[in-house]
Amino acid sequence: MGLADAQNESARFALLLKTSTALLETFNPRTTTSDAYFQDAEFLQNPLLGEVELNFVHQVFYGCHRYSKLLKLFVTSFIYKEPTTALRSEQPLYNILAYLLFFRLEEVGIENLRQFVNCGYGSPPALSGLLQYAMDKEELEKWVMEEWLKHYDPCFLEEEIMGRLHRKEHHLRPLLNEMELKATGMLKSGGEAGPPGTVKSKRPLTDFQPFNLTAVKPRLIAEPDHHIEKDLIANPVPGFLNKTNLAKIADERKRQMEENKAKVAMKYSAADEFTFETAQRRDHASVLEELRAKAEEKFMEECTFQPQAAKRIVPRDDAMVRQTVASVLKEDARLRQAMAKDAELLKQYEAELHDASHFYEWQEKMKKKDDMDEEARMKERLIQTQLTRESAKEAHDASNRLKGIQAEHQKRGIQAQLDVRDKEQEAELEEKQKLVEHTCEEREKARIAEQEVLSLKQETAEQRRKEKELEMSKKKKEEELEMDRKRDLIRQIRALERVPRESAKVFDRAEAPGHGLLEEMSMAELKERLKVMHAHHQRALFEKRERQLAKKAEKEELLTEKVQLLAKVREQARDHMIENRDHMRCLMAQYVLGFGGWRSELRVRTRPNLPLRNLGGCSLQPAVH
Structure with missing residues (x-):
C-alpha cells in the first residue's frame, strides 16, 4: 500500500x-x-x-x-x-x-x-x-x-x-x-515490542532541579521576661522500700484472704442457703417415657376409626354477652346501613315500577352485536393488510433499483473529489515543510532571549534582597519599641488590680428596677401577680373539667339509647326466626302427611329483604347527618 x-x-x-x-x-x-x-x-x-x-x-x-x-x-x-x-x-x-x-x-x-x-x-x-x-x-x-x-x-x-x-x-x-x-515516546513496561518498524526512543529523561530561591532566615524567638529555674532536687529514697520484698507481700495477701474467708463462713449458717427448684426435679428418663407412652396411645386412638362422639352443645338462654363501645357503634352502623338500603329499594320500586331485567336483555343483545361487528372489522383489516404488503414489496424493489443508480453516480463524484483532495494535501505538505524549516531557525533566537531574561532576573533578585534586609532591621527596632510599651501597660494594669474596691449593694424588694422598660414592677408586686395568675389558672381548669364531665355524661346517655334500640332489634329478629322455624316444621309435617301447597307458603314466609318496622314506638329510619 x-x-x-x-x-x-x-x-x-x-x-x-x-x-x-x-x-x-x-x-x-x-x-x-x-x-x-x-x-x-x-x-x-x-x-x-x-x-x-x-x-x-x-x-x-x-x-x-x-x-x-x-x-x-x-x-x-x-x-x-x-x-x-x-x-x-x-x-x-x-x-x-x-x-x-x-x-x-x-x-x-x-x-x-x-x-x-x-x-x-x-x-x-x-x-x-x-x-x-x-x-x-x-x-x-x-x-x-x-x-x-x-x-x-x-x-x-x-x-x-x-x-x-x-x-x-x-x-x-x-x-x-x-x-x-x-x-x-517510551514504554513503561519492558514487555513486548510494538509493531514492526517502531523503535524505542533514545531521548534522556528530564532531570528536575529545584529553583534557586533565596533561603528564608529563621525567625528570632523573644526571650522570656522572667528566668525559669531548672534545678531539680530529688527526694531521698523511703526507708520502708528495703524492709520488704514481693514474696513477703504475696504471703501477707494470702493470709488476709484466708482470714476473710473464715470470717464470712462464720457469719452464714447452712440453714441460710437457697433451695432451688432444679434440685427437686424428677427423673428425666421416666418423665420422657411417660410422655412417649401418652403420645403413642393418642396416636393409636386416631387409628381405630372409632372417633369419640362430639359433645352436645346445650344452648343457654341466660347467656350474657358483654358489649364494648366499639361493638355497639359497629352494630348500630350496620343496622342503619341496612335500613337505608331497604328504604332505597322501596323508593326505587315505587318510582320505576319495574326491575332491571329488560336492561340486562338489551345489554346482552348489544354485546353480541359488538362481537359480530368486531369480527367483520378484523376480516376486512386482514384483507387490507395483505394488499398493503404487496404494494410495499413493489415499492421496496423500486426503491432498491433507484438507490443502486444513485450510488453509482455518487461513486463517480466521490472519485473526482478524492483526486482534488490529494492535490490539495500535497500542496499543504510542502507548506508545512517550509514552516518546519523556519521554526528551526527561530529556536536559536529563543535561547538568546532566555539568557538575557535570566540575567535581568538575577539583578532584580539581588536588589530586592538588599531592600528586605533594610526592612527587617526597621521592623526589629519597631518590635522592640512595641514590646517596651506593652510591658509598661502591663505594669499599670497590675497596679490597678491591686487597689481594693467596694462592691456591696443593698437590695430592696419593694423598689422598682427603674430601667425605663414597660410593665416594670418590684419583686413583691411580681409575687402577688403570680398568686393571682395561679388562682385564675386553677379556676379555668375546674371549669374545663366540668365541661368534659357533662360531655361524657351526654355521650353515655346516647350510647345507652343505642344499646336499648339494638336489643329490641335483636329480640325482634329472634322472634321472627323462631316463628319461621315453627312454620317450617308444620309445613314439613303437612308434606309428609300428603298435604300440598306448602311450597308457596314456604316462599312467602322466607322472603328475604323484608323492610324493618318500628319497634315499640322507636323509629328505625336511617339517621341523616
Whole structure:
C-alpha cells in the first residue's frame, strides 16, 4: 500500500469517527427518536459516505444510544481518573471507542481498531490512557463496577463485557504498546515490542532541579521576661522500700484472704442457703417415657376409626354477652346501613315500577352485536393488510433499483473529489515543510532571549534582597519599641488590680428596677401577680373539667339509647326466626302427611329483604347527618 492509499484510508476512518461524533453531540432524545433523527440528519448527505459507511455510522449511533448508561459511567470515571490527559470536548469520541471495545471488537477486528485509533482524530495520550484503563480490570472494579451493578446484571458484566474484552488482551497488547510509545515516546513496561518498524526512543529523561530561591532566615524567638529555674532536687529514697520484698507481700495477701474467708463462713449458717427448684426435679428418663407412652396411645386412638362422639352443645338462654363501645357503634352502623338500603329499594320500586331485567336483555343483545361487528372489522383489516404488503414489496424493489443508480453516480463524484483532495494535501505538505524549516531557525533566537531574561532576573533578585534586609532591621527596632510599651501597660494594669474596691449593694424588694422598660414592677408586686395568675389558672381548669364531665355524661346517655334500640332489634329478629322455624316444621309435617301447597307458603314466609318496622314506638329510619 502506497503513501497516498494509506492517507486515504486514514482519512476515511477519521470521517467515520467525525460523523458518528457529530450525531451523538447533536442528538436530543427528548424531541425525537434515534431512527427518525438518523434519517433527517443533514450532514449524513455527504457524498463521501457510501452505503457501507452509513450502515456503520447507523449501528454505532444506535449502539451508543442503547448502552448510554454503561458508556457514560465508564467515560465519566476515565475523565475523573485521568484529568491531565482526557479532554471533555472529546467525550463523544471516547463513547464510540468504548462501544467498539466492549461490544463490537470481534466484528470490527484489531486492524480496523488500530486504524480508528491512529487516524489522527483525537489526542494520542488520551486514547492511550483510554485503552490502558479499559484493559485494567482492577481499576474498573475500583472506579466504575459499583455503579455498573446498579443498572446491569453481574453475569452480563463479568462474561459479556469484561470477560470478552480480556480474552482478547494478547491480541490488543501490540496496539497498547504502540499507542503508549506514540503518546509518551517510551514504554513503561519492558514487555513486548510494538509493531514492526517502531523503535524505542533514545531521548534522556528530564532531570528536575529545584529553583534557586533565596533561603528564608529563621525567625528570632523573644526571650522570656522572667528566668525559669531548672534545678531539680530529688527526694531521698523511703526507708520502708528495703524492709520488704514481693514474696513477703504475696504471703501477707494470702493470709488476709484466708482470714476473710473464715470470717464470712462464720457469719452464714447452712440453714441460710437457697433451695432451688432444679434440685427437686424428677427423673428425666421416666418423665420422657411417660410422655412417649401418652403420645403413642393418642396416636393409636386416631387409628381405630372409632372417633369419640362430639359433645352436645346445650344452648343457654341466660347467656350474657358483654358489649364494648366499639361493638355497639359497629352494630348500630350496620343496622342503619341496612335500613337505608331497604328504604332505597322501596323508593326505587315505587318510582320505576319495574326491575332491571329488560336492561340486562338489551345489554346482552348489544354485546353480541359488538362481537359480530368486531369480527367483520378484523376480516376486512386482514384483507387490507395483505394488499398493503404487496404494494410495499413493489415499492421496496423500486426503491432498491433507484438507490443502486444513485450510488453509482455518487461513486463517480466521490472519485473526482478524492483526486482534488490529494492535490490539495500535497500542496499543504510542502507548506508545512517550509514552516518546519523556519521554526528551526527561530529556536536559536529563543535561547538568546532566555539568557538575557535570566540575567535581568538575577539583578532584580539581588536588589530586592538588599531592600528586605533594610526592612527587617526597621521592623526589629519597631518590635522592640512595641514590646517596651506593652510591658509598661502591663505594669499599670497590675497596679490597678491591686487597689481594693467596694462592691456591696443593698437590695430592696419593694423598689422598682427603674430601667425605663414597660410593665416594670418590684419583686413583691411580681409575687402577688403570680398568686393571682395561679388562682385564675386553677379556676379555668375546674371549669374545663366540668365541661368534659357533662360531655361524657351526654355521650353515655346516647350510647345507652343505642344499646336499648339494638336489643329490641335483636329480640325482634329472634322472634321472627323462631316463628319461621315453627312454620317450617308444620309445613314439613303437612308434606309428609300428603298435604300440598306448602311450597308457596314456604316462599312467602322466607322472603328475604323484608323492610324493618318500628319497634315499640322507636323509629328505625336511617339517621341523616
